[in-house]
Amino acid sequence: MWFGYYKFRSKNQRKNGVPTVKKIIVDSNHHEDTNSYASIGDKVQFKTVITAQPGAQNYVLHDTMDDSFTYNKDVEISYKGSKLTLGDEYTINYDDSCTFDIVFNENFLNTLSKDDEIVVTYSAILNGNAHIETGNTNKTHLTYGSNKNTTEKDTVTTTYQINVLKYTKSTDNPLGGATFSLYNAANEGTAYQLVKKQNTENYRLALSEEALTTTKITTTSTGKFSIQGLKPGDYWLEETEAPKGYNKLAKRIKVTINEYGSFLIDGKGNADNYNLPYNQVDVENKSGSLLPQTGGAGTTLIYLIGGALVLGSGFVLANKKRAKAK
Template sequence: MKKAMKKLMAALLAVAMVCAMAIPAFAEGAGTAGTGTTYTITINNPVGTYEAYQIFSGDLHDGTLSNVTWGTGVSEAGKTALGDAKTKAASLNEANVKTFAEEVSSYLDATSGTYDAGKITGLSAGYYLVKNSSVGEHETYTSFILKVVKDVNVFPKGDKPTLEKKVKDINDTTDDTTSNWQDSADHDIGDEVPFQLTAKIASNFADYKTYKFVFHDVQSAGLDFLEDTVKVKVGGTELTADQYEVITTGLTDGCTFHVVIEDLKQIRSAAADAKVVVEYKSKLNKNAVIGSKGNPNEAYLEYSNNPYDTHGTTTTPNDKVTVFTFKVIANKIDGATTKALEGAAFALYKKDKAGDWNLVALNNATESAAGEYTIVDKDKTTFEWVGLDDGTYKIKEVITPAGYNTIDEQIFTVTAEHDVTSEDPKLTSLSGIATIGEIQFTPDTSKGSLSTNIENNRGTTLPGTGGIGTTIFYVVGGGLMVAAAVLLITKKRMENR
């Protein structure tokens, strides 16, 4: 029943007629059309397929249609409801022809002519209403007024909205503010990531009785939508909460949320070609995918596509942005043997714009209120910090393996590059460069990782009991005793003299 109603309402998508008191006719030129003469409507840049309904018929002479009667495209019920054809035709003008097109569209009967490749051929003299019989995916029904005289060329007065989804990036170490809106970004886990949806209202907005916009947004598992951050603007004017609705529950289309504007015709700032902008934030969480696959976020717009059907809608294609995040892997080894070394713990810090170091995370240690560290796993040799973005970092060894020297603090910069203008953004490069220290990283763009070895070297060995050191002490001590004895004997001899 719903589909049948939709087809019926599609008939209201009129390619209607602008007329005066005398009805202009299909005529190849001045004079009287001969019996059997047919005419053609050529539709430029057609959208979908079209069909024609003869609304008025009559006698064609010198470009004028006289003795007007209802055409074959009007049903018997329509003829009764609409009244005398000659009277109705004479009453039409540019101000009311659109209303008439809506009215007569409720009483359409047989089509006329044959449609193929943008042309409706085989039309006899008369006055026709032309409409879409179908439209393709993501397309709108046309709604244009046309004046038909002889063979005619017409241009559909249809338009469709567009949708763009964007995201912002920031380097916490170097930047005070976020980047411009773009197609990709990299963020730390825990960051609140800014997103933007921008749609353009169709140019034939005025032709619609109602105009619905629904923003459909699909978040990946690594992003938590923050509903209270949503802001909506139409034509630059921010809407109040009662002018739109954010829906997060009961959705069956796989979306995370919808932002619904039920009827833009009720929004004062809405107009043809005006922008409707939705901005919000999502938090990058611990489920975030690390590396080149990233964390995609897609959206599409559902919108009214039938000027005379208050229920007909279609959608734009999906638009996608991607948020990337990375990890650092440190392997603890003995500097002399390069074997894995146990008993260490580290802290990772990130530098902010003010130059301060902020703790990212301890690894393999807990810290007491007094600032003392306790190791968690004494056998651990590999350390990971997951969910990092670009910026400057510092690794500090907070617990050192017994018998080894503590490493100097290692400071390095993470740099990432990714497509910022792409329908399918990719991570293109990743690097970690030491600025203080000797740390060296091996990047893996696919895995989004920067791997390094952190070496510890043993401390200096002091002499111990029973070793060569004891012998040295014995030799030196014995020599001193002999020398003292010699001096004592010499002194006594001198005194006896």
């Protein structure tokens, strides 16, 4: 209110300055961002920073994760470099509307000064419900004072997939009966454990606790399958068994997923434009030879050399027979 030339604030006006909330993800290299990438089974580390104001009252932090996250219940809260104690400075509640709520005790709030920071960290596992390519969100907001709310902040964690088409002669002729595995290295390495999604031709990375897993994918008559739940990086696709009458690929195919979810194949982009990434791995099988198929000119050269050797040996044998006859 105004009194003479001076304006006095009431007791209520002096209280409950407007706090702010910042939400980020911290990666394994300690980089902080609102966006991140993860594979199914990865731990995602979240961090929320509350910037408090004098007269803080009724601070409650609300956190809501997509069902694609499994919360680890590992909240830690620090203030001025010291860890707060659960039960003394704050409590954690669980209800149906949020993943969890953190209620700060009034005695602790009374110690806060202007722009003091409260740092909240916790983590979750990206699970088998992960949304592929569209992002997995974690939302946070703070209620304070008399039912006031800060602006909701969120983070997005994205995971991708590799789409594969097995075919013969042309992509219009899909090929069933080919078996593949996905590896973490060009040679040897470890095959990823996978879980097949029901009623689909899609597979996803398995969680460590899952029992019914496989490392092998066999194509159906559509020739198509996808492997989901992959973060950007390098992967190697190996054809472990070819359909009867067809040649198995001689080496693994390197697939590099970029941060936009498209990929390079053996370091190259689209055949029409090497700078344009692929959205599908097209794998051709050829029939009629027992030699491993590499898909390159080297295979043709082997055929020619082999044919020449056969003809040459036949010529030598015929000459020997003529000599004996004389």
